[in-house]
Amino acid sequence: MSYLRRTWQKLTGSAPAAPESNDLGERYAHFQRLLQANNQVLALMADMEEKLSGEYLFDFEYIRATVQQLLQETAALVEALNGLGNQRYLELRDALSQISAAIAAILASRREIPPAPLILFFEQLDANKVEIGGGKGANLGEMRSRVAVPVPNGFVITSYAYKIFLDYNKLSQHIGELLSSWSMNDLDSLGRVSEELKKIIHDAQIPPELEAALQTAYEQLAAQEGRRPLLAVRSSAIGEDVTFTFAGQYATYLNVPATELADTYKKIIASLFTARALYYYKNKGFREEEMAMGVVVMPMIAAQASGVLFSRHPEGEPRDAALINAVWGLGKYAVAGTIEPDQYVVTYQPLGKVLEQQIPPKKLMLQCLPAGGVTEVPVPEERQNQPCLQERHLIELMKCAQALEDHFGKPQDIEWALDEDGQLWILQSRLLKIPAKQPTQPRPRVVSGYHILLDQGAVAFRGVGAGPVVLVRREEDLKDFPHGGVLVARHTSPNFVTVMHQTAAIVTDAGSPTGHMALLAREFRVPTILNTGIATQVLKPGMVVTVDAEYRNVYEGLVPELLSVKENEADDLADTPVFRTLKKVLQKIVPLNLLDPKSPAFHPAHCHTVHDIVRYAHEYSMREMFQLREHGVKGNAVLLESDLPFKVHMVDLGGGLDRVSQQKVRPEQIRSLPFKAFWEGVAAMRWPQAKPQNVQSISSVFVKTEEQIAQGENPYRDESYVLLSQNYMNFSIHLGYHFSNVEAYVSDQLNDNYLTFNFHGGGSTPERRERRVRLIEAIIDRIDLQHQRHGDIIEARLAKYPAAEMLWRLTIMGKLTSYTKQLDMVLFSEGIVDWYIKDFLREHVERCRNR
Amino acid sequence: MNQAAKSSPGKILIVDDEPDMLEMLDMIITDKTNHRVITTNNPLEVGELLAKDNYNLVITDLKMPVMDGMDVIAEVKSRDPDIPVVVITAFGTIESAEEAVRRGAYDFITKPFRKEQILVTIERALDWQRLVRENRELKRSMKNSRG
Numbered sequence: 001m002s003y004l005r006r007t008w009q010k011l012t013g014s015a016p017a018a019p020e021s022n023d024l025g026e027r028y029a030h031f032q033r034l035l036q037a038n039n040q041v042l043a044l045m046a047d048m049e050e051k052l053s054g055e056y057l058f059d060f061e062y063i064r065a066t067v068q069q070l071l072q073e074t075a076a077l078v079e080a081l082n083g084l085g086n087q088r089y090l091e092l093r094d095a096l097s098q099i100s101a102a103i104a105a106i107l108a109s110r111r112e113i114p115p116a117p118l119i120l121f122f123e124q125l126d127a128n129k130v131e132i133g134g135g136k137g138a139n140l141g142e143m144r145s146r147v148a149v150p151v152p153n154g155f156v157i158t159s160y161a162y163k164i165f166l167d168y169n170k171l172s173q174h175i176g177e178l179l180s181s182w183s184m185n186d187l188d189s190l191g192r193v194s195e196e197l198k199k200i201i202h203d204a205q206i207p208p209e210l211e212a213a214l215q216t217a218y219e220q221l222a223a224q225e226g227r228r229p230l231l232a233v234r235s236s237a238i239g240e241d242v243t244f245t246f247a248g249q250y251a252t253y254l255n256v257p258a259t260e261l262a263d264t265y266k267k268i269i270a271s272l273f274t275a276r277a278l279y280y281y282k283n284k285g286f287r288e289e290e291m292a293m294g295v296v297v298m299p300m301i302a303a304q305a306s307g308v309l310f311s312r313h314p315e316g317e318p319r320d321a322a323l324i325n326a327v328w329g330l331g332k333y334a335v336a337g338t339i340e341p342d343q344y345v346v347t348y349q350p351l352g353k354v355l356e357q358q359i360p361p362k363k364l365m366l367q368c369l370p371a372g373g374v375t376e377v378p379v380p381e382e383r384q385n386q387p388c389l390q391e392r393h394l395i396e397l398m399k400c401a402q403a404l405e406d407h408f409g410k411p412q413d414i415e416w417a418l419d420e421d422g423q424l425w426i427l428q429s430r431l432l433k434i435p436a437k438q439p440t441q442p443r444p445r446v447v448s449g450y451h452i453l454l455d456q457g458a459v460a461f462r463g464v465g466a467g468p469v470v471l472v473r474r475e476e477d478l479k480d481f482p483h484g485g486v487l488v489a490r491h492t493s494p495n496f497v498t499v500m501h502q503t504a505a506i507v508t509d510a511g512s513p514t515g516h517m518a519l520l521a522r523e524f525r526v527p528t529i530l531n532t533g534i535a536t537q538v539l540k541p542g543m544v545v546t547v548d549a550e551y552r553n554v555y556e557g558l559v560p561e562l563l564s565v566k567e568n569e570a571d572d573l574a575d576t577p578v579f580r581t582l583k584k585v586l587q588k589i590v591p592l593n594l595l596d597p598k599s600p601a602f603h604p605a606h607c608h609t610v611h612d613i614v615r616y617a618h619e620y621s622m623r624e625m626f627q628l629r630e631h632g633v634k635g636n637a638v639l640l641e642s643d644l645p646f647k648v649h650m651v652d653l654g655g656g657l658d659r660v661s662q663q664k665v666r667p668e669q670i671r672s673l674p675f676k677a678f679w680e681g682v683a684a685m686r687w688p689q690a691k692p693q694n695v696q697s698i699s700s701v702f703v704k705t706e707e708q709i710a711q712g713e714n715p716y717r718d719e720s721y722v723l724l725s726q727n728y729m730n731f732s733i734h735l736g737y738h739f740s741n742v743e744a745y746v747s748d749q750l751n752d753n754y755l756t757f758n759f760h761g762g763g764s765t766p767e768r769r770e771r772r773v774r775l776i777e778a779i780i781d782r783i784d785l786q787h788q789r790h791g792d793i794i795e796a797r798l799a800k801y802p803a804a805e806m807l808w809r810l811t812i813m814g815k816l817t818s819y820t821k822q823l824d825m826v827l828f829s830e831g832i833v834d835w836y837i838k839d840f841l842r843e844h845v846e847r848c849r850n851r
Numbered sequence: 852m853n854q855a856a857k858s859s860p861g862k863i864l865i866v867d868d869e870p871d872m873l874e875m876l877d878m879i880i881t882d883k884t885n886h887r888v889i890t891t892n893n894p895l896e897v898g899e900l901l902a903k904d905n906y907n908l909v910i911t912d913l914k915m916p917v918m919d920g921m922d923v924i925a926e927v928k929s930r931d932p933d934i935p936v937v938v939i940t941a942f943g944t945i946e947s948a949e950e951a952v953r954r955g956a957y958d959f960i961t962k963p964f965r966k967e968q969i970l971v972t973i974e975r976a977l978d979w980q981r982l983v984r985e986n987r988e989l990k991r992s993m994k995n996s997r998g
Binding site: 051055056057058059060061062065184185186187190246275276279280282283284433573576577578 | 868869870871872874875876878879881882891892893895896899916917941942962963964965966967969
């Protein structure tokens with residue numbers, strides 16, 4: 001609090017302030033801080049949501065840094081409310097610490113090793129059990145239980161078994177020690193530590209319960225097979241991304257005797273500790289869950305031929321064909337490049353038709369040895385030039401490819417083997433990464449050859465959508481909203497959510513990308529352009545348009561160039577750990593549960609998200625401010641006496657007023673430099689009328705119905721309040737239903753000078769609020785204020801201008817305050833807003849500048 | 852620059868100590884272009900990787916332990932000054948990014964960034980390399996023709 005006191009002393013001059021006003025000063029500072037934090041939190045939330053659009057690349061550091069900033073601001077907000085309300089809102093701290101803890105937990109656990117049986121057979125696995133069985137194991141389980149393709153028997157040694165193995169041997173601890181004892185500044189030392197670690201793991205003991213589980217599992221496999229098979233043992237990574245980066249390839253051991261299964265398991269674990277992995281763990285710390293893995297165990301298939309099938313030819317044209325590679329013997333040679341494999345390009349329609357085939361001589365093959373292991377042998381001469389696959393094999397393979405593509409919904413990279421009895425087996429299927437045929441050219445801002453109807457506005461969600469224009473003027477218009485329509489409206493409305501699932505795009509005249517509807521548009525991924533100003537004038541009902549919410553253009557008719565881009569965009573990033581984490585984190589931040597301030601549930605105990613806390617604090621800060629005016633300042637405050645319909649309470653902190661009377665002060669008695677300038681502006685405007693008879697204040701003309709009063713739109717809000725000193729003013733202005741705050745410090749010290757302006761809309765209809773905000777932004781922009789807008793909140797600032805420049809702008813701000821107040825009643829169209837902006841700039845800004 | 856030259860595939864080495872970033876960059880570049888992507892999370896390997904293969908572009912994170920982006924730039928430039936290096940920096944470290952450019956980086960890009968931003972930067976960097984090489988070739992043939 002000492003900072004606030006110091007600041008306060010600076011503002012009030014050298015004279016020690018009275019205790020009451022000091023208290024008041026602190027509360028004002030809290031209020032200002034609260035508003036500032038409120039706006040920052042809302043802006044950070046909008047920023048994080050935008051990152052989920054799939055258009056951005058960001059890392060964990062972004063999430064951590066943004067969350068940290070967000071929580072800091074929220075904490076400042078909570079403290080400011082407590083400062084304002086004499087620590088009456090301590091429960092809000094508890095709510096925030098619970099939310100912070102939940103977010104911290106999400107950020108800390110990139111992945112977990114869930115407790116699970118040590119062994120699971122393929123039948124017990126499916127695609128949802130990746131964390132237990134690893135990617136490969138879960139995939140084999142999925143294929144075996146849900147896709148009609150032949151998958152061998154087999155089981156997975158789970159990630160939980162890996163954890164048990166590490167824990168039993170205290171390996172995490174050993175690894176940590178080893179990592180910290182080596183400097184590892186070059187590849188050699190990384191290599192040495194890697195070897196050292198492999199040795200440690202080789203010497204480790206398999207825990208007895210895992211040993212037993214492996215034996216039982218093998219016996220069960222043998223029973224299923226009706227023989228005692230040798231085994232294929234392969235790593236099945238949990239975080240394929242991380243593991244693949246580290247390992248480059250997955251460890252695989254072929255034709256392993258059952259007696260060597262445990263040792264082979266250790267070899268696979270050891271294979272994880274590559275130089276790349278060690279570099280990572282050295283610098284980030286080792287955590288066992290980062291590298292958790294499963295191991296897949298299958299009977300070794302003594303294949304007569306094997307290979308790989310790409311369910312879409314990656315380079316061929318057309319792509320309605322698969323590419324199949326095949327070699328004699330085991331499949332390793334098909335991928336390792338050891339020999340040149342057969343290649344078949346085969347169509348789906350008709351199924352199995354060979355478009356192209358290359359059958360090079362295949363002189364070598366890999367074969368199983370009877371007692372275990374594999375060996376390279378020459379291919380018998382009569383088979384060297386023969387194709388590995390017959391037509392029936394190709395048809396069978398294509399059926400599998402079709403089934404797997406249908407099931408997984410994307411092109412697949414499939415490993416297959418043909419056993420000695422001619423039976424086909426699918427050994428693995430994973431997502432096929434197809435490089436783009438042509439590089440995607442950054443597309444032009446404007447696609448030529450089409451008529452552009454509209455080229456302005458603010459993008460709320462990027463993307464392209466096309467369809468017939470549906471003009472939504474009122475809520476009833478949403479009832480028959482057609483599937484694929486382009487929603488065009490004057491303003492944004494959260495009610496649009498009812499049709500967002502079938503909306504191709506949204507375009508509005510007014511609205512803010514950080515507003516409530518924009519959040520919904522992002523959630524539903526509807527391309528959206530807001531605040532175009534003219535959409536409802538230029539987009540006619542029924543007209544087919546293409547909305548490019550990338551470059552803010554709306555074209556007449558369909559623009560296939562843009563629409564095809566949209567189709568190609570697969571959102572693979574959404575499946576990455578960084579995206580998933582941001583999504584989870586946002587669940588603790590964005591949803592709003594506190595809706596109705598009058599409900600008993602509007603309470604800190606029900607604040608489950610950051611948004612709830614912000615909503616609550618904002619509501620109660622206002623209430624605290626009213627209390628301040630109602631009880632807090634008796635004896636200190638004086639009223640400003642003027643002819644304007646404006647009730648201003650003033651507290652002089654030192655040198656702000658030339659006080660004669662105890663109760664009232666005339667404008668001539670104002671000594672505060674900034675407030676004098678500001679008030680000159682307020683008073684210079686043509687006020688439409690004197691205070692109406694029998695009416696307490698001008699805001700009563702806004703109170704149209706009893707209902708509005710009942711909804712909390714209290715007419716007493718137009719009591720405004722200003723704190724003054726010779727060089728300072730902090731003016732909280734309630735006029736009608738909007739609230740603004742102008743704070744300024746003006747002196748000969750250039751570096752101390754500043755002006756901040758915060759405007760909160762409210763009252764009136766949404767269109768009118770939007771228009772008001774647009775008008776204010778246009779004007780303050782012209783007088784050089786830096787401004788930001790969130791919903792109908794405007795934050796603006798100017799600093800370090802000479803005193804004369806500051807005062808001139810304060811006078812304009814005073815004029816603007818009166819102007820917007822009076823305009824509330826006449827902002828009935830967008831055109832009128834433009835007219836008033838021009839009028840104000842011409843009358844009040846350009847003239848002053850030219851003087 | 853003609854269209855054919857523009858679409859000829861390049862080989863890109865990406866260095867970032869965060870595997871997540873590597874995965875995402877690999878994903879979008881593979882998805883949107885025909886360039887080949889090799890990644891490593893271990894900058895100490897860069898020398899070895901450059902020795903083994905010809906690259907048209909190196910993209911590197913700036914802040915990495917032991918060997919940072921500046922070191923990567925030096926390593927690349929010492930082997931082949933014609934390989935452009937694009938540096939990825941965290942928001943708020945513009946000064947070091949500018950320093951990287953002074954030390955020979957082709958350009959920098961600040962995290963978080965839009966997909967299109969990196970794709971545009973890649974194409975520009977590859978164009979630059981082509982131009983530099985063409986220029987050198989021209990100069991050499993001029994010199995030769997003059998004897």
